[in-house]
Amino acid sequence: MADEKVDGLACKGEETVVDFDKLHDLFVYDESGSSLRFSDIYKHQKTIIVFTRHFHCFVCKDYIEDLGTVPPEYLQAADVGIVAIGPAPFKFIKSFKEETGFNYPLYTDPERKVYKALNLQEKMVHGDGKNNKHVKQNLFMGSLKSTWNALKVGEFEGNIKQQGGGFILGPGDVVHFAHIDANSLDHTPINDLLEKAGVAPVSFPKDKRD
Template structure:
């Protein structure tokens, strides 16, 4: 079951032999991420993106007990080299598994888009900074590191997959602010909602 966009097709056969990387650089078969459990999988933009940081910060506060009750997992995947995972998790207090797909093979297999289109932050329930200040901070952080933490054109998406080759929900982001509200993902996965500053429940 896909979202209200045009039908999103997940080619599980194509995904079967693709890998993502953990913090230590070990490869993990992508299909193993959702093999045994219904899993919310969020694909981010590059790790300097303030929109993604704000979103992952909020995703990280979903109570583990709510997920355990519903038998649902949460995983995030970024298009950066694995060496940036630790810092990104520390910056966002993200307590769930985070993998990277530096060559973006999974991103491409899922037809996630490449563009430099920015959306309207007023439509986001998770962005806490205005576009100007957020972009300025992102640029400054990139300059400090001296290296891009992912392709800046790569957009993200959100899927609820598993257990096994089952699609419960699929959304491909059209721009940097087209992310699915986290409570919408939780609702579609059968998890109790969470109260966020811009999405009171």
């Protein structure tokens, strides 16, 4: 199905519909707490946008760690950007980037207004990690570690029920791909995102590519 844009609505496939009219007046926050209009992220460039779960989620950390290994020259060659957004307060951006080595833009949506506008799911559902291309840790031990880290900090750094998603938007109000995660392990494989965005693939341990 070709990309479509009709009366403020852009859609791709049957998975989800993006209502850009709802998104134009919503903001996300950077590491310093400065606000950025969400629609400015994809205004001038096709952009892969990944929405994470709370910042203690070990599955999300593994995924964002791999996302951060996409070579900048691959993105430059395709004129594509990468951005990640989390549901945590902006004060946790710095530590999350340090833990994951993610050097692309990372913003937060602490009130989850963008999450809600995109209909990302708010329910506690854990999936099967067998087909996940990016989980590096044992699921049981990873869950224990996530809980322990949250207890040490005193908060979960985001709503623990919130699920994420993956989108390819822009330039402007155009959807190239949209996926709403059904559970905590339902991430779109990074190479699938890259392929749909026209970016060369990357070889990951669980997803070998030439």
